[in-house]
Amino acid sequence: MLNLQKLQAVNGLQGQIQVPGDKSITHRALMIGAVAQGTTILRNFATGEDCQTTSKALKDLGVHMEQNQQALIIHGQGFAGLRQPFHTLQMNNSGTTTRLLLGLLAGSNFKARLNGDDSLKRRPMARVSQPLAQLGADITTNQGYLPLVIEGQSLKSTTIQLKVASAQVKSAIILAALQAQGTTKIQELLPTRNHTELMLQQFGANLVTDATNQTITVDSTGTLVGQPINVPGDISSAAFFLVAAAITPHSKITIKNVGLNPTRTKILTVLKQMGARIAITPHTAPGEPRGDVSIQTSHLQPIQLTESDIPALIDELPLLALLAAHADGVSQINGAQELRFKESDRLKTVAQELQKLGVVIQELPDGWIIDGTKKKHIQDVHLDSHGDHRIGMMLIIAALNSDAPLTLNNEAAIAISYPRFLTTLKKLLGARL
Numbered sequence: 023m024l025n026l027q028k029l030q031a032v033n034g035l036q037g038q039i040q041v042p043g044d045k046s047i048t049h050r051a052l053m054i055g056a057v058a059q060g061t062t063i064l065r066n067f068a069t070g071e072d073c074q075t076t077s078k079a080l081k082d083l084g085v086h087m088e089q090n091q092q093a094l095i096i097h098g099q100g101f102a103g104l105r106q107p108f109h110t111l112q113m114n115n116s117g118t119t120t121r122l123l124l125g126l127l128a129g130s131n132f133k134a135r136l137n138g139d140d141s142l143k144r145r146p147m148a149r150v151s152q153p154l155a156q157l158g159a160d161i162t163t164n165q166g167y168l169p170l171v172i173e174g175q176s177l178k179s180t181t182i183q184l185k186v187a188s189a190q191v192k193s194a195i196i197l198a199a200l201q202a203q204g205t206t207k208i209q210e211l212l213p214t215r216n217h218t219e220l221m222l223q224q225f226g227a228n229l230v231t232d233a234t235n236q237t238i239t240v241d242s243t244g245t246l247v248g249q250p251i252n253v254p255g256d257i258s259s260a261a262f263f264l265v266a267a268a269i270t271p272h273s274k275i276t277i278k279n280v281g282l283n284p285t286r287t288k289i290l291t292v293l294k295q296m297g298a299r300i301a302i303t304p305h306t307a308p309g310e311p312r313g314d315v316s317i318q319t320s321h322l323q324p325i326q327l328t329e330s331d332i333p334a335l336i337d338e339l340p341l342l343a344l345l346a347a348h349a350d351g352v353s354q355i356n357g358a359q360e361l362r363f364k365e366s367d368r369l370k371t372v373a374q375e376l377q378k379l380g381v382v383i384q385e386l387p388d389g390w391i392i393d394g395t396k397k398k399h400i401q402d403v404h405l406d407s408h409g410d411h412r413i414g415m416m417l418i419i420a421a422l423n424s425d426a427p428l429t430l431n432n433e434a435a436i437a438i439s440y441p442r443f444l445t446t447l448k449k450l451l452g453a454r455l
């Protein structure tokens with residue numbers, strides 16, 4: 023149990039920090055590096071538990087990797103270099119590992135069994151096994167959930183219309199399409215993060231995107247060649263501190279080297295729309311866009327968001343609820359039903375935990391209504407992450423401005439994406455470590 027009373031922001035948040043490398047990009051670099059030919063050198067990669075789950079699974083599949091102080095070196099031997107694992111592949115808490123790996127293994131010449139922790143076992147896998155089956159994949163799920171068995175098949179290309187706006191599902195299909203005979207067309211429901219597409223283009227895949235039609239065309243004729251990848255800071259991790267500074271008096275912070283891929287930056291747009299004093303200085307480096315982001319304490323206006331706004335800030339929505347609780351008016355978020363399928367049912371857990379803090383928040387089937395003008399007294403000092411890293415970190419930020427004796431249960435979940443979160447937060451608070 024974490025004592026949150028020790029983490030009060032008495033003098034605001036100040037200073038300059040960096041956040042860990044992007045989790046989504048790290049998962050992809052590990053997997054694509056593993057099936058490319060030659061050496062992939064990965065710098066500034068995410069070291070949280072989810073990405074360790076990916077590297078462990080790849081090692082279990084026979085991929086050779088070594089780590090020195092600055093870089094992870096992956097010795098890829100093509101798709102044909104993957105080997106049947108000796109035991110069940112453990113997906114732990116990571117949805118991205120599970121779903122992308124299914125795409126990677128769909129065209130192999132062996133069988134693998136995948137399982138996960140209790141949270142992951144509650145998350146839907148039919149959304150990925152069904153479209154992969156259209157390419158000829160053979161996946162037997164436990165009624166749409168883990169554990170599952172995948173038996174590699176020779177795959178045939180086709181056209182696939184995605185039924186959910188999910189970068190994980192899209193990426194799984196793209197990774198399978200690289201192994202399918204012919205040309206696969208994927209039609210997205212809404213644009214989602216495009217790190218898989220950008221990285222595969224860098225590695226030499228034959229992949230074309232059409233932003234106007236939201237289609238991706240993948241041909242298996244390209245050859246993937248190992249690449250150097252310098253991962254930008256994770257905007258989804260940076261967001262905790264951006265929101266903390268915006269809502270905490272006397273704050274002014276800068277986060278260096280944050281990933282600024284437009285499919286991920288909606289939180290910055292929304293902060294601006296809400297009136298946050300934010301400045302972005304882009305870098306000119308090649309590869310994924312990145313830059314420095316500065317923010318100060320701000321007077322916030324309410325916001326309305328609908329379905330098309332959601333994918334580009336999907337993981338920041340718990341934080342957005344907290345921002346809305348500090349805005350001068352009533353905010354409404356709709357079209358966010360995907361939050362029910364994350365590490366926890368985030369629509370429910372966010373409402374439940376913020377209500378403990380006296381926030382006036384109503385859970386809707388697909389979002390929330392949050393009245394920032396009507397704060398009640400603290401209802402319960404015992405907060406809970408529900409084993410969900412993003413809920414845990416959001417609650418720590420929510421508690422910064424309270425002098426109540428608050429505690430956080432299940433705080434260990436933070437290590438899923440950000441093991442050093444508290445160290446960095448304490449640095450910004452000026453606290454002794």
Ligand SMILES: O=C(O)C1=C[C@@H](OP(=O)(O)O)[C@@H](O)[C@H](O)C1
Nearest residue numbers: 046118187188189190191336337
């Ligand atoms: O592709 C990815 O790396 C991710 C996609 C999103 O999930 P969905 O694809 O399920 O929306 C996001 O919530 C997750 O944290 C990471």
Ligand SMILES: C=C(OP(=O)(O)O)C(=O)O
Nearest residue numbers: 115116117118119337364
């Ligand atoms: C949903 C998340 O991750 P995953 O789906 O990979 O478990 C997340 O990091 O918020």
